[in-house]
Amino acid sequence: MYRLALRISVVELRPKEFPRSWRLLNMETIVGSRDREENGTGNSHHLLFIPMIMQAHFAPAIRLAEKLSARGLKIIIVTISKHAESLNKIYTPEGLLKLGLSVEVVEDPKIDPKLPGAWSPLNVAKCMEESCRPLQQRLLGKKKAGSPYPTCMLADKFFTWSKEYAEQLDIPRYAYISYAAVTTRLMQVYHEFEDDLKQIPDGPGWQRGWYEIFHGKPGLEFLSSASDLPGVSRSSGWFDFVIEVGRTICTADGVVMNSFSELESKAVEAIRNGSSGSRRQKATRVFPIGPISDLRSFRNESYVSNTDDSHAECMEWLEKQPTKSVLYVCLGSQVVLEKEQIGHFARALDASQQTFLWVLSKRRGNFSILDDVLPEGFLTRTCGRGLVVTGWVGQLQVLAHPSVVGFVSHCGWQSVLESMTFGVPIIGWPHGAEQHFNCRYVQQVLKAGIGIRDVDNRALIVDQLEFENAFKLFSREKLGKALAFNAASFARKAAAAVSRGGSSNEAIDELIESIKQPREIHEN
Template identity: 25%
Template sequence: MADHSAQIHFVLVPLMSPGHLIPMVDIAKLLAHHNVVVSIVSTPLNTPRIKSAVDFAVKSGLKIRLLELEFPAVQAGLPAGCENMDSLPSRDAIKNYFEAAAMLQEPFEKLFQDLKPRPRCIISGKNLAWTVETARKFKVPRLFFDGMGCFSFACTQSLHNSRIHETVSRFEPFTVPNLHHEIKLTRAQLPEALNPGSEDLIDVRNKIVAAESISDGIIVNTFEELEQDYIQEFKQTKGTRVWCIGPVSACNKSETEKITRGNPNPPTKNKHPCLEWLDSQEPKSVVYACLGSICGLSATQLIEVGLGLESSNSPFLWVIRGGEKSKQLEKWIQEEKFEERTNGRGFIIRGWSPQLLILSHPSTGAFLTHCGWNSTLEGICAGKPIITCPLFAEQFINERLIVDVLGSGVSVGVKAAVAWGIEEKSGLVILREDVKNAVEKAMENSQEAEKRREKAVEIAEMAKKATAEEGSSYLSVKALIRDVIQETSF
């Protein structure tokens, strides 16, 4: 990159949710590697989650800084200290959360006008509609970061247009029309926006969609070689510039970067205990099970996951949320002596886990995931077969990409989505027997399982090439910076 870009300044405004905040820090690092100055907007309780990663990047010579704004939780009717979507007390609070996020506009603009060097661009989470107005005010482009892949977009777009899902009963499989692959889904598995009945969040969704339609460009966490046909379709439908710069997690190369990423407690010199445990296991023998940062599954559902892992006879690393949200599950673990029963073969991580280090560990053989897009890509990057256990949003569509398109996964067979925030009303969607069978299928020594493992390694190799110098994603980052420079030559 030419030297004059040393004074190019990008401001990143992430949605305060783990699935958005963490990849936004990765994006900051990718831009800063090209000699761009990057500021990331944060709030007092979100800063500790990203500070150690940012501090390490700064020590490595990258020009990244944090800009802190007070989050108006109480003014928006949220409990004090509720600054991230993973700490919302209930589904009803989602509306208040977006109101609070919108209140950041005025303090952000005051901060923005005095920033040096003068910012050339705002990159915001697509859910933050107010940043469109702000960008217009300061005459800079506003790009949004789309935290999902292009395959899921193509599927939902096809359903919006064809409305085929409205003609079938809840559990009747139908083929999604006009795709490059034959993809079958049921209405019960679709995202809430396609399932009438979740009226409570319609306003929030409409604002987001309206803001998307007036964007100056979209940054997508994917890479050309992964979903080529669907990226082309995404670009045509959006009718704006699209830069595919993923998998963004691949910018974390050193052990320190991987252990600080998203870690609220900066690490000491000691190794995370789960990594020491992994060191003692056989190569490719362990199933790593993590159902995401906003997994609000009821204790009954999570117990099924635990019992399925236990009866599979494979060693497993199981991540559960710590604190208040896991009280019932913890009670069951204690009463049933689950940890004693699985001692040596099972390891429970409470709260944050060093996911990138676990996935790249030689003892990890498969990844049981909820199929959130970040986790999907992290599993892909590590070259591990994926055991799919989707829960909500576009996760069932991501499952179809992994199993049917990429051929590197095994489905647990979850039949219906749970609505985020009202999971306990969904009944039992995950069954221990299904978890056990999927784990055994992924870990067995069959020809089919070997084929999946080979496919996973092949896709990981593609991801590595895409993010390496002169790869498709690397060139996309360069093109993004060049486009912004050309557009804002002040």
């Protein structure tokens, strides 16, 4: 039997660091006392939730926390100070308390911004382990002292160290997957066939050799070439890391994914069943609970620092546009475009006569004002049919707007999922990580989008003509209607999945039951 947590002090903040209102959020004195009033015993199911801190991961994680707390769990969210401050502004401490959410603030990860790929999941995961170590020690101290501590852990898949934490606390651990089921399946296969993969040396042919192993595996049948695979060479450190992530997923008490079965049915089934010929442990239970984000719970949430808010301006502008007329362009919070690349894309938009909303972030200091990077006269020539903003935009509400006809996206999973949730076909412009992989899935399996160029072509610069050709292809009547039809079908399936009796709604109920009725932790 697992020890049930009665209360836990989850915010230990020095008075000068946060406003007094944050110091009110103390589970020992507030949530614990409420538990005693509700249950008479003080017993409650407390979930320690440790999401990745990047915007694309953190925002849906908070929405998931809301959904779980609405079904009776008390959620302790572990995050860094700037996210805690944002939560305080968006929800207010009293609002968080009402939702059954509380916050444990850990030290900001010590990441050198000058390092290549400084804010990659690999580096962030390593640094977050150090940031969470004091929390681990406090919880272990509570366990040894016989004091209440969390009954369960839900940690981002990249936090491979969470496996050890959960074992030390003797509580179940669930892996939270903010990526696609197909990406989860890919990481699972890395683990299943790690011995075979390790036999292939680094070098010019390593990716081709790996592709031969991955190609045809259940759930990955859509792979068309070696370039579909994310670049995780052994020399970069990613190879060993991804294998460890796959192992962490497969040894978890359950896998919680921001996707829905109808969108990725083959991948979900393959995660459950694993691959024939592999003696590695497969995932125990899979909970596809997405899409997590919906308009009913929409908040204009930005966890990105020093960003102006352009949301109201965009929504006001969209209201003036005809139905299905606007091409929405946004490449996420991580992609940074050079001036030359911005110029190629802008000139293609100019020549296309397409109405557009372009979110062009200046957050990383690559320019100060738009005139620094846009072609001369571009804003004047496109005035009236185009809007370029540099601040934060609540993408969920933009994609749901009836004036939007298509989405030029980097194909990060959150963007793909949100686009399908609202039936908006995609023009894929992937840049790195698993984005080429997602783009191929959108084209080959969902048939709800096209690529600006073939996925095989990973040259740094996409020229004006390639963009123009993609815009023309997307707008062709026959193809355009087919893409729109397929995207709309997934929107209907997404709505059904989260409705009463839907696949995702039932998966959340099953997850809650699993957390409240834990079974034996795997022996590994």
